[in-house]
Amino acid sequence: MSNCMKYKDYYGTVEYSDEDECFHGKVLGINGLVTFEGNSVQELKASFQEMVEEYLADCEARHITPEKNYKGSFNIRITPELHKKAALCAANEGLSLNALVEKAISFYTGKYFAK
Structure with missing residues (x-):
């Protein structure tokens, strides 16, 4: 999947904003909206992983299921x-x-x- 990244069974979109000159994306298949961004591929990956970790910690603290039900x-x-x-x-x-x-x-x- 060339327009997605994977971390811990979570996928995130990969897009580039020419106007803002940065990469950005959102985590897919979850109960909520979690976005991330970076000025390089390395920053984007790090931001994605950090946001997934924060989201999972928040879900655990609130006792909610992180994954979207289909x-x-x-x-x-x-x-x-x-x-x-x-x-x-x-x-x-x-x-x-x-x-x-x-x-x-x-x-x-x-x-x-x-x-």
């Missing part, structure tokens, strides 16, 4: 043409449309996450 369901919007193609592919494979989408997402995310 329901396992979400709505997507695609073109009618792609919807039709997906429905036909699912029928051809003997799958529901949900099963086809799950299979596709599993395949795509397998590129980034080892099992």
Whole structure:
């Protein structure tokens, strides 16, 4: 994942602001908003790790779960043409449309996450 960093099973985005001439990001998949920044890659990494540690300590002190809970369901919007193609592919494979989408997402995310 080239636009993300990882620390202790937490991921953070990596962006650059030309206007501010600094790197910045936010921690993903958590209950809250935690941001970090740095003027170099090394500063960005250090800031990310420091903010994750502070967030985890705060969650422990407040007795809350740090990770966001995912329901396992979400709505997507695609073109009618792609919807039709997906429905036909699912029928051809003997799958529901949900099963086809799950299979596709599993395949795509397998590129980034080892099992």
